[in-house]
Amino acid sequence: xxxxxxxxxxxxxxxxxxxxxxxxxxxxxxxxxxxxxxxxxxxxxxxxxxxxxxxxxxxxxxxxxxxxxxxxxxxxxxxxxxxxxxxxxxxxxxxxxxxxxxxxxxxxxxxxxxxxxxxxxxxxxxxxxxxxxxxxxxxxxxxxxxxxxxxxxxxxxxxxxxxxxxxxxxxxxxxxxxxxxxxxxxxxxxxxxxxxxxxxxxxxxxxxxxxxxxxxxxxxxxxxxxxxxxxxxxxxxxxxxxxxxxxxxxxxxxxxxxxxxxxxxxxxxxxxxxxxxxxxxxxxxxxxxxxxxxxxxxxxxxxxxxxx
Amino acid sequence: xxxxxxxxxxxxxxxxxxxxxxxxxxxxxxxxxxxxxxxxxxxxxxxxxxxxxxxxxxxxxxxxxxxxxxxxxxxxxxxxxxxxxxxxxxxxxxxxxxxxxxxxxxxxxxxxxxxxxxxxxxxxxxxxxxxxxxxxxxxxxxxxxxxxxxxxxxxxxxxxxxxxxxxxxxxxxxxxxxxxxxxxxxxxxxxxxxxxxxxxxxxxxxxxxxxxxxxxxxxxxxxxxxxxxxxxxxxxxxxxxxxxxxxxxxxxxxxxxxxxxxxxxxxxxxxxxxxxxxxxxxxxxxxxxxxxxxxxxxxxxxxxxxxxxxxxxxxxxxxxxxxxxxxxxxxxxxxxxxxxxxxxxxxxxxxxxxxxxxxxxxxxxxxxxxxxxxxxxxxxxxxxxxxxxxxxxxxxxxxxxxxxxxxxxxxxxxxxxxxxxxxxxxxxxxxxxxxxxxxxxxxxxxxxxxxxxxxxxxxxxxxxxxxxxxxxxxxxxxxxxxxxxxxxxxxxxxxxxxxxxxxxxxxxxxxxx
Numbered sequence: 001x002x003x004x005x006x007x008x009x010x011x012x013x014x015x016x017x018x019x020x021x022x023x024x025x026x027x028x029x030x031x032x033x034x035x036x037x038x039x040x041x042x043x044x045x046x047x048x049x050x051x052x053x054x055x056x057x058x059x060x061x062x063x064x065x066x067x068x069x070x071x072x073x074x075x076x077x078x079x080x081x082x083x084x085x086x087x088x089x090x091x092x093x094x095x096x097x098x099x100x101x102x103x104x105x106x107x108x109x110x111x112x113x114x115x116x117x118x119x120x121x122x123x124x125x126x127x128x129x130x131x132x133x134x135x136x137x138x139x140x141x142x143x144x145x146x147x148x149x150x151x152x153x154x155x156x157x158x159x160x161x162x163x164x165x166x167x168x169x170x171x172x173x174x175x176x177x178x179x180x181x182x183x184x185x186x187x188x189x190x191x192x193x194x195x196x197x198x199x200x201x202x203x204x205x206x207x208x209x210x211x212x213x214x215x216x217x218x219x220x221x222x223x224x225x226x227x228x229x230x231x232x233x234x235x236x237x238x239x240x241x242x243x244x245x246x247x248x249x250x251x252x253x254x255x256x257x258x259x260x261x262x263x264x265x266x267x268x269x270x271x272x273x274x275x276x277x278x279x280x281x282x283x284x285x286x287x288x289x290x291x292x293x294x295x296x297x298x299x300x301x302x303x304x305x306x307x308x
Numbered sequence: 309x310x311x312x313x314x315x316x317x318x319x320x321x322x323x324x325x326x327x328x329x330x331x332x333x334x335x336x337x338x339x340x341x342x343x344x345x346x347x348x349x350x351x352x353x354x355x356x357x358x359x360x361x362x363x364x365x366x367x368x369x370x371x372x373x374x375x376x377x378x379x380x381x382x383x384x385x386x387x388x389x390x391x392x393x394x395x396x397x398x399x400x401x402x403x404x405x406x407x408x409x410x411x412x413x414x415x416x417x418x419x420x421x422x423x424x425x426x427x428x429x430x431x432x433x434x435x436x437x438x439x440x441x442x443x444x445x446x447x448x449x450x451x452x453x454x455x456x457x458x459x460x461x462x463x464x465x466x467x468x469x470x471x472x473x474x475x476x477x478x479x480x481x482x483x484x485x486x487x488x489x490x491x492x493x494x495x496x497x498x499x500x501x502x503x504x505x506x507x508x509x510x511x512x513x514x515x516x517x518x519x520x521x522x523x524x525x526x527x528x529x530x531x532x533x534x535x536x537x538x539x540x541x542x543x544x545x546x547x548x549x550x551x552x553x554x555x556x557x558x559x560x561x562x563x564x565x566x567x568x569x570x571x572x573x574x575x576x577x578x579x580x581x582x583x584x585x586x587x588x589x590x591x592x593x594x595x596x597x598x599x600x601x602x603x604x605x606x607x608x609x610x611x612x613x614x615x616x617x618x619x620x621x622x623x624x625x626x627x628x629x630x631x632x633x634x635x636x637x638x639x640x641x642x643x644x645x646x647x648x649x650x651x652x653x654x655x656x657x658x659x660x661x662x663x664x665x666x667x668x669x670x671x672x673x674x675x676x677x678x679x680x681x682x683x684x685x686x687x688x689x690x691x692x693x694x695x696x697x698x699x700x701x702x703x704x705x706x707x708x709x710x711x712x713x714x715x716x717x718x719x720x721x722x723x724x725x726x727x728x729x730x731x732x733x734x735x736x737x738x739x740x741x742x743x744x745x746x747x748x749x750x751x752x753x754x755x756x757x758x759x760x761x762x763x764x765x766x767x768x769x770x771x772x773x774x775x776x777x778x779x780x781x782x783x784x785x786x787x788x789x790x791x792x793x794x795x796x797x798x799x800x801x802x803x804x805x806x807x808x809x810x811x812x813x814x815x816x817x818x819x820x821x
Binding site: 039 | 348349432489504506507530532533536537540541543544700704705708
């Protein structure tokens with residue numbers, strides 16, 4: 001990995017962020033005028049105009065965007081319209097909770113999906129494989145909020161084994177992690193199965209078996225390492241799914257993360273908070289992609305980002 | 309890859325071990341309120357919406373309270389209105405202290421009212437104050453006078469006017485508006501103990517409260533957007549009071565022996581209105597009456613609204629100042645509706661658009677399902693109905709722009725004083741009906757009650773409107789709604805405020821031991 005690679009990826013990341021900021025800025029304003037929600041029913045046009053001026057919403061969009069982006073560069077996303085505190089403070093305060101949920105969810109997803117996916121491929125067309133396929137299909141098909149509600153009903157309301165929602169102890173983490181992790185597990189499981197099937201039919205696997213290598217070693221070392229690139233790719237892509245799913249999961253489980261506050265901000269047309277939340281999530285996603293790029297090189301040194 | 313899996317398992321174990329134990333379970337004398345709306349705007353002189361009463365009711369007191377028993381003293385123990393109605397002299401309660409120990413005096417009342425009326429005031433409902441009050445004069449430490457530009461009888465019947473929380477003058481001046489928002493103090497039954505923006509607010513009992521220390525040590529108000537989660541929290545004893553339950557979950561709570569429903573009565577009213585330009589046929593009284601006969605309000609109230617609402621006989625609820633008892637509900641009679649429509653020359657198949665606010669809180673729970681039911685009933689008498697559902701922002705934008713479709717639903721929460729509903733919906737200048745109701749008699753009645761200082765005469769004027777409107781049906785009353793609260797076994801007794809789900813009187817909660 002050369003310094004040129006780092007530089008290229010850095011420039012790409014910054015450009016992507018600038019584009020993202022434009023999209024977020026534009027979409028937030030497409031949702032409507034926040035002053036219309038904040039003002040009392042009998043507010044006159046003059047009062048509405050006065051409120052717009054207070055929040056800088058009376059200026060032309062390019063001016064608003066320039067003001068926004070130049071402040072963002074200094075870490076200032078403006079004051080949250082609804083909560084009356086700096087928007088970035090709200091996001092920073094919630095970031096650890098979202099990171100924790102995302103981490104445990106992706107870990108849960110990987111730890112569930114890899115063994116089942118590998119087993120499905122090894123035991124192809126047996127009941128184990130069919131069971132794995134059904135689990136994957138169900139996981140992909142069930143809406144996250146519905147799955148979450150189902151888990152609450154079974155494990156909290158009927159079983160009384162776990163809390164319904166909230167934050168603070170390990171038991172609070174279980175249901176949201178399963179909800180979110182279950183969804184990503186399904187996709188990882190499918191790709192693992194298919195990548196492993198390809199790998200297991202390769203010549204080098206036959207060679208390894210003919211050399212008398214133990215079957216577990218053939219599967220877990222020879223096949224799995226060669227099947228790793230599509231698996232790592234899908235895990236990287238699931239980062240976006242996790243961040244998207246967090247919006248719903250955090251709302252259902254009252255998890256104090258960025259997703260929950262972002263939903264509320266969208267409904268309240270709290271532009272500064274929407275922008276801070278989405279851009280933060282965008283940065284996280286780009287970082288995950290960058291890490292995935294590095295892992296590619298580790299897994300297969302033949303991959304190069306340098307021009308030939 | 310095996311190494312990665314090992315690392316993964318290891319990380320999961322680390323996360324499990326390092327996730328600090330910090331249980332949210334309530335202690336014995338703490339109650340947890342799960343609610344779909346959380347407001348954290350604590351300055352009563354910068355009221356943004358009526359939902360701001362939810363936190364302000366905890367921390368502050370007004371000069372008096374509006375209750376089921378009428379007006380009851382709070383920070384004012386008595387008051388005298390001059391004969392011409394242009395002066396109100398208040399005698400204030402002695403010995404009251406703010407949460408920081410500062411004594412409450414007439415200076416605090418003046419400071420609060422001056423801030424509400426200031427040119428740069430951000431109080432959403434400041435207009436009645438700026439119109440009516442010329443000056444607030446301190447007569448003595450415990451006496452204050454409102455000098456009015458004219459009689460303002462509505463001051464004593466309107467929650468938005470009467471219950472403005474009184475600020476501590478000296479403290480507010482010292483910390484400024486931003487400092488006050490961070491650390492608000494009042495004379496109220498609870499002190500703000502902590503907040504997490506957009507998540508929760510915690511209040512601790514005020515040991516020195518002038519009306520007696522609250523029975524609970526603390527109250528935590530949690531924002532829980534998802535209705536099912538709120539229900540599950542109650543079922544799992546993680547919440548003691550749950551706000552905003554509707555539909556099948558209401559039935560589940562009613563069937564649960566450990567939980568029960570307590571209502572804040574008559575917290576909302578609603579009506580059905582007509583656009584006279586795009587639907588000129590609606591100006592024929594027979595057409596409006598036909599709409600009334602076409603809709604089975606009782607069935608909707610029972611099957612969709614879970615009996616939280618009841619069919620309305622008038623736009624004024626029984627708790628509204630100006631309510632006229634004895635008015636009958638328009639009977640469900642689809643045959644009569646068809647007959648009236650035929651007489652008015654409306655042929656079957658007429659297409660109409662019906663707009664509803666999808667998220668109206670308090671005034672009509674489960675609004676989208678109600679819209680669907682109403683549309684179904686109207687289709688049964690021959691109309692073709694296009695349903696349009698708006699979120700709050702889009703709804704307000706449409707209403708402010710006067711772009712209501714042919715039929716539109718009109719909610720009104722906090723229906724405390726009839727004149728407020730009259731002003732919002734039934735005047736030529738009403739902001740919500742945008743000129744679609746233009747009845748000169750109503751405009752005249754409104755002006756008449758504005759200056760009537762005798763409460764009973766004023767009530768009679770508003771009742772006169774209710775009587776006239778019952779004949780005319782410029783708008784069709786739909787439902788009187790209560791705000792249901794589901795409460796768990798910890799709560800022994802509690803009566804939320806009449807006519808407002810936002811003023812919860814949590815200081816009066818008593819707990820089972």
